[in-house]
Amino acid sequence: MTPVLPEREIFLQPGEFYFGQAPARIRTLLGSCVAITLWHPRLLIGGMCHYMLPRRNRHQHGLSGKYADEAMQLFQQQAHHYGTRMQEYQIKLFGGGNMFLPASYSAYADVALNNITAGHMLLAQYGLTLTAQDLGLTGHRTVIFDLTDGHVWVKHQRLQES
Template identity: 60%
Template sequence: MKQPVKIVEVSLQPGDFHFGDADTRIRTLLGSCVAITMWHPTRRIGGMCHYMLPGSLPPSDRLDGRYADEAMDLFCRAAQRHHTRLQDYQIKLFGGGNMFPELSEKPSVAERNVAAAYQLMARYNLHLCAQDLGRNGYRTVIFDIASGHVWVRYQCLTG
């Protein structure tokens, strides 16, 4: 009799990054932050980042997943470790919700985060498979690496 596979549940906090295999499910809660999921359909490996801001300050010795550009560098390193190319992954984007619609800051942090995600897709020549970005509210995101499916629960904020 075949033993059931034990699923490893990983919860990302803002600034976290995780890359795993088919035994992994990753979840996070997003407001103005953006999550990028990358899934390799043949190898059934992939990851998710939860970045808070579009770009990093002057670079440090260690990559920081709080920033979109450095989170993408973490994906690049993970793909290299697994002898894969970023272009072979299915990419999905989530988040960038306006958490304070009554404020008139333009562009908002959420809008800048969404713009950074699109810029990264273009810079790395990545094909975007799905997205759920913007609006007023927050999202719970669950990414199942075994199947590549991503479930999103959106909660609207009035305003």
């Protein structure tokens, strides 16, 4: 009889990154930020980032999950660490919700669109195929990613006009 391992629950705050192996569930709450998930179906490993901006304005030491381009470098490092290539993973994108209704639109609303655009551009740059996405519109999303089977559950709460 195979022992059942307890499942770990990991909650990502904005700017955080996690990569590991099953059994684990990774959760996050997204507004204008975007989450990228990578899952390897044979090895049952993968991760999620919760990036806030496409890139940072100045160079600093160390990579951060706050920035889309650096999060992709973190994913690449983890794939290499496990002896895999990023092209072997199922890739999914979530988030990028506009946190302002059209009537109250401001320049800050472009953050969501810039994050979505950065995600798509980085996937193309790395030669990765997107297997699923739930992006844009208004409001926030709760995302739960299960490393055991690669399933991602998304609950999208749109903004309501008063």
